[in-house]
Amino acid sequence: MVWAEIYAQTDPLPSWNEGAAKKSILDYVQAVTQEGNSDYLPVEDRIATFDQDGTLLVEKPSSVEMYYMFERLRLLAPQHPEWKNLKIVQEILAGDYSEVDLRTYLEMLAVTHSGMSVKAFHEMAQDWLKTAIHPRYKRPFKDLVYQPMLEVIQLFRDHGFKVYIVSGGGQEFMRNYTQQFYQIPLERILGTVLKVAYEYRDGNPILWMLPEILYVNDGPGKVEGLNLFIDKKPAAAFGNSTGDRQMLEWTQSAPGKRFELLVHHDDAEREYAYGPEAKSGTFSVDLMEEAKKRGWVVVSMKNDWKIMFPWEKEKVQGH
Amino acid sequence: MVWAEIYAQTDPLPSWNEGAAKKSILDYVQAVTQEGNSDYLPVEDRIATFDQDGTLLVEKPSSVEMYYMFERLRLLAPQHPEWKNLKIVQEILAGDYSEVDLRTYLEMLAVTHSGMSVKAFHEMAQDWLKTAIHPRYKRPFKDLVYQPMLEVIQLFRDHGFKVYIVSGGGQEFMRNYTQQFYQIPLERILGTVLKVAYEYRDGNPILWMLPEILYVNDGPGKVEGLNLFIDKKPAAAFGNSTGDRQMLEWTQSAPGKRFELLVHHDDAEREYAYGPEAKSGTFSVDLMEEAKKRGWVVVSMKNDWKIMFPWEKEKVQGH
Numbered sequence: 001m002v003w004a005e006i007y008a009q010t011d012p013l014p015s016w017n018e019g020a021a022k023k024s025i026l027d028y029v030q031a032v033t034q035e036g037n038s039d040y041l042p043v044e045d046r047i048a049t050f051d052q053d054g055t056l057l058v059e060k061p062s063s064v065e066m067y068y069m070f071e072r073l074r075l076l077a078p079q080h081p082e083w084k085n086l087k088i089v090q091e092i093l094a095g096d097y098s099e100v101d102l103r104t105y106l107e108m109l110a111v112t113h114s115g116m117s118v119k120a121f122h123e124m125a126q127d128w129l130k131t132a133i134h135p136r137y138k139r140p141f142k143d144l145v146y147q148p149m150l151e152v153i154q155l156f157r158d159h160g161f162k163v164y165i166v167s168g169g170g171q172e173f174m175r176n177y178t179q180q181f182y183q184i185p186l187e188r189i190l191g192t193v194l195k196v197a198y199e200y201r202d203g204n205p206i207l208w209m210l211p212e213i214l215y216v217n218d219g220p221g222k223v224e225g226l227n228l229f230i231d232k233k234p235a236a237a238f239g240n241s242t243g244d245r246q247m248l249e250w251t252q253s254a255p256g257k258r259f260e261l262l263v264h265h266d267d268a269e270r271e272y273a274y275g276p277e278a279k280s281g282t283f284s285v286d287l288m289e290e291a292k293k294r295g296w297v298v299v300s301m302k303n304d305w306k307i308m309f310p311w312e313k314e315k316v317q318g319h
Numbered sequence: 320m321v322w323a324e325i326y327a328q329t330d331p332l333p334s335w336n337e338g339a340a341k342k343s344i345l346d347y348v349q350a351v352t353q354e355g356n357s358d359y360l361p362v363e364d365r366i367a368t369f370d371q372d373g374t375l376l377v378e379k380p381s382s383v384e385m386y387y388m389f390e391r392l393r394l395l396a397p398q399h400p401e402w403k404n405l406k407i408v409q410e411i412l413a414g415d416y417s418e419v420d421l422r423t424y425l426e427m428l429a430v431t432h433s434g435m436s437v438k439a440f441h442e443m444a445q446d447w448l449k450t451a452i453h454p455r456y457k458r459p460f461k462d463l464v465y466q467p468m469l470e471v472i473q474l475f476r477d478h479g480f481k482v483y484i485v486s487g488g489g490q491e492f493m494r495n496y497t498q499q500f501y502q503i504p505l506e507r508i509l510g511t512v513l514k515v516a517y518e519y520r521d522g523n524p525i526l527w528m529l530p531e532i533l534y535v536n537d538g539p540g541k542v543e544g545l546n547l548f549i550d551k552k553p554a555a556a557f558g559n560s561t562g563d564r565q566m567l568e569w570t571q572s573a574p575g576k577r578f579e580l581l582v583h584h585d586d587a588e589r590e591y592a593y594g595p596e597a598k599s600g601t602f603s604v605d606l607m608e609e610a611k612k613r614g615w616v617v618v619s620m621k622n623d624w625k626i627m628f629p630w631e632k633e634k635v636q637g638h
Contacts, residue, residue, distance in 0.1 A: 118546060171547075175550055186549070186550045186551075187548060187549045187550070193547060195543075196543050196546055197539070197543070198539030198540075198542045198543055198565050198569070204572055205542070205565065205568050205569050205572050207542065207543065207546055214533070214534065214547075215533065220516070220517030221517075223517045223524070223526065224514075224515050224516070224517055224526065227437060227515055227526055228490075228512060228533075229506060229548070230505070230506045231494055231505045231506070232505075246517050246524065249524050250517070250524050253523055253524050
C-alpha cells in the first residue's frame with residue numbers, strides 16, 4: 001500500500017485544513033522515513049525539536065510559567081519589604097505585566113524558583129497547576145495545548161522520531177506537566193536552567209534551588225543547550241518566535257533533508273494575533289523575511305487549523 | 320525456569336570470580352526486575368550511572384583525556400610564549416604531571432578544548448584517538464576498558480536499565496569514544512561542560528568552544544548534573560573515588576531497593592593500586608569508612624576480577 005492510500009484511510013493530521021502547510025509536513029515525514037528514498041534518515045538521526053510557549057501551548061496574555069511566578073511573587077511580597085521600591089514588581093503585583101522583558105523574566109525566575117529543595121518546588125508547582133485557570137478560556141492550562149501540534153508530535157513519534165521540547169522557559173518548572181500535556185518524557189525537556197546545590201539537611205542529601213541562572217535556553221542558547229544534551233542537529237524544528245530563529249537555522253544547516261516550521265499567531269478571534277503585523281510581537285518582520293528567504297514553512301493558525309484545542313475534537317472527523 | 324537455573328546455563332558475569340561482590344550484583348538485578356518481587360522497580364525507574372575513569376577505564380598514570388590534553392599543550396606551547404612562566408605547564412611539558420589538581424585540570428581543559436568549533440574539536444580528538452597508545456600496556460585506549468564492568472553494563476541493559484556515564488571528565492571529549500568503548504549513546508554521557516557559543520562563519524552557523532567552564536561534573540556536581548539531565552535518582556550507581564561519593568549517597572537516599580558499588584584499585588601487578596592503603600589516592604580512607612557504614616559494595620580488583628581487559632577474554636569460560 002502506498003503512502004497516499006494509507007493517509008486516505010486514516011488522516012494523521014485531522015485537525016489541519018488541507019493546504020501547503022499540512023502537505024509539507026506529511027511530505028517531509030514520508031520522504032525521510034520510507035526506506036529506499038534518497039532522503040531517508042536513519043532512526044538515530046530522527047530528532048524533532050519543538051519550542052513550547054506559542055508553539056505547543058497558549059502563551060498569551062502570559063505563559064503558564066508567568067502566571068505561576070506572578071502568584072509566587074504575590075505570596076512572597078510580604079516577606080520582601082524591599083520590593084516596595086522595585087517598579088517592575090509593583091507593576092506585576094498590580095496586574096500590569098505587559099512589559100516583562102528577558103532580564104525581568106530571569107530575575108523573576110531566580111526569585112520565585114529558588115530558596116527551596118527541587119522536591120519542594122515540584123510539589124508546590126504541581127499543587128498550583130491543579131487549580132490554576134487561564135483568564136480567557138477559563139480552563140486549566142492542560143487544555144490550552146494546540147491540538148494540531150499534538151497531532152504533529154504524534155506523527156513524528158509514530159515514525160521513529162525522538163521528540164524534544166526546547167524552550168526558553170524554566171526547565172525545572174516544565175517538568176511538572178510536560179509528561180501530562182504532551183506525553184514527552186522529562187529527560188527530553190530542555191529549558192532555562194537554575195543552579196542547584198547538593199546539600200545535607202538532617203544528614204540527608206537534598207538539591208537546593210539557588211537564585212542564579214546557569215544558562216538561558218533561548219535564541220542562540222537553544223542551540224547551545226541542544227549541544228549539551230544531544231550532540232546532534234535536529235532533523236526537524238518547530239517554533240513561533242525570534243527566540244527559535246537559531247534553532248531553525250541550525251537544523252537547516254545539517255546535511256540531508258530537514259524541516260523547519262513557524263507557527264504564525266494570526267487568529268485573534270479563536271486565540272491571539274501577534275505576528276509580524278502586530279509589530280510588537282515576538283514574531284518579528286525580520287523573522288518572517290528570513291522564513292521566506294530560507295523556505296521555512298509558516299503556519300497560519302487562522303487558515304491552517306480547523307480547531308485549536310483538544311476539547312474541540314468532536315467538531316472534526318477522524319478523531 | 321528460575322533465575323538460578325538461567326544463570327547456571329549462561330553466566331552474565333563470566334569475568335568475575337564467585338564471591339560476595341558478584342553475588343550482590345546478580346541478587347540486586349534479580350530483586351528489582353522479577354515481577355512480583357517486593358523490590359520490583361518499574362522500567363522507568365531503572366537508571367544505572369557509572370563513573371568513567373577508574374570505574375570503567377584505566378585512569379593511571381593519567382586518564383585518556385589527560386594524555387590528549389598533554390599533547391595539545393605541547394602542540395600549542397609555541398603559540399603561547401607566556402606559558403614559559405607557568406610552572407605547571409612547564410612541568411607537564413617536561414612529562415611530570417603527577418600533581419594535577421582539580422583547578423589545574425580545569426585550566427587545562429579550558430585551554431585545550433577551546434578556540435575551535437565543536438565539529439573541529441571532535442575531528443581532532445578522533446584523529447588522536449586512532450593512534451594514541453597507553454604507555455604501560457602499549458595498546459589503544461579502547462582496549463583499557465574493564466571487561467568485568469562491561470559485563471555489568473550489559474547485565475543492567477539486558478534488564479531494562481538505562482545506562483549513563485557520569486564523569487568528571489570533559490563531556491565533549493568523551494563523546495568521541497564512549498559509543499565505541501561502551502556502546503552507550505552520546506545523550507547518556509554526562510561530564511564537565513565547557514561553554515559554547517552559537518556564531519556565524521561565512522554565513523553558516525557554528526558552535527564555538529569557549530575557554531570557560533559552564534559547570535564541573537564532579538563530587539556534588541555529579542548529582543547536580545544528573546538533575547539537569549534526568550530528574551530522577553538512579554537505582555544503581557558505580558564509582559571508584561571521593562568524586563563519586565555524593566552520587567552514591569544520592570542513589571541510596573531514594574526509596575526502594577538501591578545499589579551502590581565502589582571499585583577498589585588494589586592490584587598493582589595487573590593494573591594499579593591506589594586505594595585507601597595508598598593514602599594519597601582518590602579513594603580515601605574516609606570513603607572506605609563511609610562505604611562500610613552505608614553497606615556499599617566494595618570490589619577488590621585483585622580478588623573479584625578473573626581478568627581485567629577484553630583482550631584476555633579467551634582466558635575465561637563463558638565468552
